[in-house]
Amino acid sequence: MSDRPTDPSEEIHEQDGSGAPAVPAPPDDLVSEICARVPGAGWEISCGQSVAICAPEHVEELCFWLRDERSFDMCVDVTAVDYLDHWDRSMGTWAGEPTRYEVVVNLLDLDTPRRIRLRVPVDEDEPRCPTLSYVWASADAAEREAFDMYGIVFDGHPNLTRILMPDDWEGHPLRKDYAIGAIPVTFKEGGEGQVAGRPPGPGGA
Amino acid sequence: MTQTHHSRARVIPPSVLRPVTQTDEGSQEMMRPGETNVVAVRRQRGIITNADFDELLDAPEDETMIINMGPQHPSTHGVLRLMVELDGEEVLRVQPVVGYLHTGMEKTAEDLMFIQGSTNVTRMDYLAPMTNELCFSLAVERLLGVEVPPRAAAIRVLMCELNRISSHMIWFATSGMDLGATTVMIHGLREREKILNFFEKTTGLRMNHDYIRPGGVAADLPDGWERDVADILDVLPPRIAESRELLDDNPIFQRRTQGVGELTREEALALGVTGPMLRASGVKWDLRKAFPYSGYDQYEFDVPTWDTCDVWGRYMVRMAEIGESVRICRQVLDSMPRGDYRVQDKKVTPPPRRRIDESMEALIHHFKLFTEGFKVPEGETYVAIESPRGELGCYLVADGGSKAYRQHTRGPCFVHVHALPAMMVGGLVADAIVTIAAADPVLGEVDR
Structure with missing residues (x-):
């Protein structure tokens, strides 16, 4: 840890521990806009990259806004992580409970250029997240992969079938x-x- | 059922079962329009934007035919299976069915130490193994907070650009072959051979090199590498010009590629298409320029674009990119820094071979590094680089141990294969072959 480059978020967190404001102010314009728009959203600067943490019920609206108002023209990737062995992971300023699954969405703004990553904590018993395939068509296949590998149901997806495993496969391998x-x-x-x-x-x- | 089978009986808790039963999970194959939903049909018809393509769909259903292209057909460049609905020779709907080469590489990655990880990822895009290794290594290095020495970065750039040339050459060869141009195939493979010989001399292997590793590269360039690289760079441009003479003004090639497999700028962005395909749709976008890595900002090169949005444009962009790669390689050749080829960080780098003979500590250090691996601090990161096919991303989650907690590869080919309906619908079957070739899919990366 010692030779990692110090990023601003770590310094802010240290201040946080010593009695300064409970929720540190986001350093990034876009992240602070997201935090202001989306109720309960958290943020984190992970290895110098902006990450917003957002509940599943707000993610679709947020993505439409990012696409239409903030020129995030491309959804590079949708994937998921199973944090079964790792509930104590860093969740930035996210105030909610840590969940078992997270859907991770990587977005790209080609004009600026900049990236942002959305982490969407998804419930263990009923892993559900709204589909982003109506926002960006590229999310279609990527969500099918996340469903196939993790069993996360993307509500409203037009064709949520397995993609890498055979049709009759049981369970979700990742x-x-x-x-x-x-x-x-x-x-x-x-x-x-x-x-x-x-x-x-x-x-x- | 035998005893052995019984001991492996599957007990599936409700939490695993529920999502399966609650979705409309069904066949991955293409259904008759009446058996599936409207949105899925629209996707298969390549309708991404709100443009009106409905005049394509007039054919009565009983005159159409659903056929399989692949998975075992040379024109699909691997085990890609496309289900195509045809009205005569016209393509009405396309459904890519992938997964025939799925070997669970992301699951495997969770069981490999970071030091072994590049051996795994190098097998994904087997035509551009260096870029896979680079992407993984950059992700690990970012989590570690390690900066590689300038020589290591320059070697990486050199190898990746040579790999870009060799990858484009095999694309040139195979897509020429799909059009029946066998001389082009021979020329492409001949040029690629020179680069593979250099790779073999440097890394010991012609593919799956495991050469670029977290912390630097596996070995320094061999003696006389300047002569080898200069030889490649001298020989390639005239030979490529000679090969282009076969195609550039060839009326058959022009008529087979111009206006075929069209993908507009809006469609390309919505479908997440990157790399030469995006640049052929007129978007000047290159990650080497937008988010420079490995010191790409020190080298002068252009980002070739084309605005015809078709297969011809993709051909022109790729050919121009070879020239730019040659330019970068020349600059690397002239400016190769001296110094270490891997970072001098005892946590990550094994001791040099000769130290192991002299020092017990070095032997122990070497042994521990290769049996236990090095620990990577907890965190998650996404690193993307410009592979010959587009944005190659690595999403890496570390939990503080020596193995990746999650390693996901965002392959450009996976995205491009699923963009095929938008390019193929409305064209002819013969054009479909050309369109697949121009997307340059590598199924090892699609299926992982």
Whole structure:
């Protein structure tokens, strides 16, 4: 950690610890605009990159605004992360509870040029997020991949089917509790049915 | 069912099952219009913007035919399967079906140490392995807060630009072959061979090099590399000019490519298309200029664009890019800095080979680095570079350990394959082949 370049957010967080304002002011114009527009939005500067953290119910409206008013013409990528082993991750100024899944949207403004990343915390029991495929057509296939790999349901998606795995596949392979597969082997002393590697779990291949 | 199968019975908790049953998850294949929803049909018809394409759709349904192109057909450049609805020879709808080469590389990456990671990513876009390695290494270095020495950055630029030339040459070769121009194929492969020979001399392998690694490059350039590179740079431009003579003024080539596979600027942006395809739609966009990395801002080069939005434009842009890459390589050749080829940070870099013979500590250090790996501070980052095909991004999440918690690759080909309906619909089947070739898909990267 010591030789990481100090970014402004870390200094602000230190002030935060020593009794300064509870919610530090965002350093970035765009991030502060988002925080002002979207109720409950948080922000973070991660390795020098602007990140906004936004609840799923506001993300569609925010994305329309970013596209129409702030010239974010391109949705570069939509993906997801399963933080099952990592609930204590850094969530910036986000005030809500950490969730198991996060949808990550990378946006690009070609005119300025600049990037912003949206992190959308998604509930564990019912992972749902509105589709962005009506905002940017490129989100269509990327959301299908996130659904295939994590089982996150993109509400309103026109054709939410698997994309990389076969149609009849069970489970979502990139989830952290998905068994990566185990080959049953028979040991001389242990009797039959002992399994080498990780024990089979949900949707084990 | 045998005992063995029983021990692997699947117990799926409700939290896993629910999303599957609650969605309209169905077949990935193309359905008859009546069996699927209107938006999906519009996508398959390539309707992205609100432009009115409905006059294309007059053919009565019983006269149309849904056929498969691929997954095992040479014109699809790998195991890409396109379901195409045809009315005679005219393409009405297209549905790309991918995943035939899916090997779970992102899952594999979660089980590999950062030091092993570039071995994994280099296999994604196998025609441009150097850019994959660079993108992954830059992401790891950003999380580590490590800056590579100038020589390492210059070597990376040199290798990536040579790789861009070789990748464009194989595109030139294969798309020429798709049009029946076999001489072009021979020429393209001949030129690529020279670059691969240099790669082999430097890295030991012709592909999947694992040469660019977090912290620098694996080895310094070999003795006499200046002569090798100068030789490549002297030989290539005249030979490429000679190959272009076969196509540039060729009326068959012009009529097969001009006005084919059109993609407007608005469609390209909405579909997330990047790289030469976006530049052929008239957008002057290059990540090497917009967000310079690895010292690209020190080199002079132009960003070629074309405004015809068709396959011809993509050909012109790619050919001009080869010239720009040659220009960059010449500058690197003239200005190669001296010094280390990897960062002198004991956390990341193994000790030199000769130290291992002399010092017990160096041996232990080397052993621990390669068995335990180095730890990367907690954090997440997205790094994007300009690969020969477009924006190649790496989203990396580290949890403080020596393995990636999540590594996602944003491949340009994945996006381009799903932009194919917008380019192919309304054209003929023969044009579809040319359009696929111009998108230059590498299925290793699409499916990962």
